[in-house]
Amino acid sequence: xxxxxxxxxxxxxxxxxxxxxxxxxxxxxxxxxxxxxxxxxxxxxxxxxxxxxxxxxxxxxxxxxxxxxxxxxxxxxxxxxxxxxxxxxxxxxxxxxxxxxxxxxxxxxxxxxxxxxxxxxxxxxxxxxxxxxxxxxxxxxxx
Amino acid sequence: xxxxxxxxxxxxxxxxxxxxxxxxxxxxxxxxxxxxxxxxxxxxxxxxxxxxxxxxxxxxxxxxxxxxxxxxxxxxxxxxxxxxxxxxxxxxxxxxxxxxxxxxxxxxxxxxxxxxxxxxxxxxx
Numbered sequence: 001x002x003x004x005x006x007x008x009x010x011x012x013x014x015x016x017x018x019x020x021x022x023x024x025x026x027x028x029x030x031x032x033x034x035x036x037x038x039x040x041x042x043x044x045x046x047x048x049x050x051x052x053x054x055x056x057x058x059x060x061x062x063x064x065x066x067x068x069x070x071x072x073x074x075x076x077x078x079x080x081x082x083x084x085x086x087x088x089x090x091x092x093x094x095x096x097x098x099x100x101x102x103x104x105x106x107x108x109x110x111x112x113x114x115x116x117x118x119x120x121x122x123x124x125x126x127x128x129x130x131x132x133x134x135x136x137x138x139x140x141x142x143x
Numbered sequence: 144x145x146x147x148x149x150x151x152x153x154x155x156x157x158x159x160x161x162x163x164x165x166x167x168x169x170x171x172x173x174x175x176x177x178x179x180x181x182x183x184x185x186x187x188x189x190x191x192x193x194x195x196x197x198x199x200x201x202x203x204x205x206x207x208x209x210x211x212x213x214x215x216x217x218x219x220x221x222x223x224x225x226x227x228x229x230x231x232x233x234x235x236x237x238x239x240x241x242x243x244x245x246x247x248x249x250x251x252x253x254x255x256x257x258x259x260x261x262x263x264x265x266x267x268x
Contacts, residue, residue, distance in 0.1 A: 105215040
């Protein structure tokens with residue numbers, strides 16, 4: 001049995017930072033936003049950057065919820081390194097199609113963070129695919 | 144029900160409702176005051192509230208002073224309202240004071256698409 005092995009593509013090192021796992025349901029979004037804002041505040045992000053991270057995480061998770069398989073789990077992992085917040089979000093999906101990068105939401109997302117990456121990986125099991133969206137956000141550095 | 148389409152969010156008993164209050168401070172002026180978090184859950188309620196109060200040739204002020212979060216689903220409602228207003232000769236403007244609303248509007252450049260005022264009095268003009 002291989003159930004104790006890490007998922008493909010996952011780091012084998014112990015969990016770093018914070019990981020939220022929740023039903024892929026939009027009613028959970030306010031909790032993810034609250035955690036994102038709190039993490040940004042603890043990094044002394046300026047107020048605009050706190051708002052940006054909150055918006056970006058909401059957008060990433062909203063996008064994934066729209067692609068989620070029924071009863072899928074949405075995961076959002078926050079890792080802070082040297083004042084940079086990295087957020088890795090993923091959800092199980094029946095479809096291999098990535099998020100629509102021409103959508104209004106994606107434009108909003110791209111405008112808010114320093115980088116955003118998305119990809120779809122096949123996996124064994126009922127959901128067949130995992131859709132990922134990774135974000136990187138730096139707090140504003142005084143010019 | 145396990146339907147997760149945001150368009151049927153009104154059927155979801157866990158819906159985080161937003162507050163919508165409608166007033167007419169002057170003839171042909173409608174103010175829709177919104178409170179709460181506008182995300183993919185609550186945006187359909189906002190859209191319904193805005194659409195119901197678009198009157199041809201009138202003036203609609205959307206007061207977002209009480210909004211504590213405005214995601215892209217909510218921003219999309221504002222864009223649609225601005226577009227409909229243009230084609231129906233409606234004066235549409237938004238009241239935004241808090242960073243939770245001003246930041247997403249500024250970050251997406253939407254301040255160019257509709258008028259944004261810091262106070263309701265200024266918006267009613």
